[in-house]
Amino acid sequence: MRVSSKGEYSLRALIVLAKYSEKRLKVKEISEEILVPTPYLEKLLAQLKTLDYITSKRGMDGGFQLKKESSEIFIGEVIRKLEGPLAPMGCVSVTSYEACSLEPTCLLQPLWGLVRDTVADVLDATTLQDLLDQNIQMKGEKTDGFLR
Structure with a gap:
């Protein structure tokens, strides 16, 4: 599995929308926060809207907002919808098996299957709210800001 810039920037946009969930954000506001060119971001937001993660409203008080609560948006689902299967090889893909x-x-x-399962377990258990709350535990002991 490889996450493209499309997946990375889409997740970043969702995080910003969750962070400011009480108001609608303009494309330019999101763009400035995640450092993505506006024309590219517009395409990503259109896809996120099609996938039913966000809503938009035109006009002076318009902008973009999350359609669901951030605790209801699972990262594994978002990545699969944007990027496709999580499996590193087709022979272990659940949704796009290749003999x-x-x-x-x-x-x-068996190794590729373990990688797929591990990645899927982490992404499927992680919500947008977990990211906002910085509720992600990296393997290893963290001290002084460094992973040991």
Whole structure:
């Protein structure tokens, strides 16, 4: 699995919208916060609207807002809808399985399956609100701002 700039910037836009959930934000406000050019961001916001994550309103008091509560938006779902399967290889994909001639004797397939499951478990358990609350636990012990 690889997250493209589309996925990264879309998640950043959702975070900003969640951060300021009490008001509608203009494209320019979001753009300035996440440092993404306005024309590119407009395309991403249009896709997020199509995917039913955000709403928009035109006019002076217009802008963009989250359509759901940030605690109801799961990162795994967003990434899958924007980027496709989470599996690192087609032979272990749940949604886009691709057969491989080496599969019966492949010693890597269990590893790729574990990677897929681990990534899916983390992303599927993480909400937009978790990101806002900085409720993500990295492996290892964090001291003085550094991961040890």
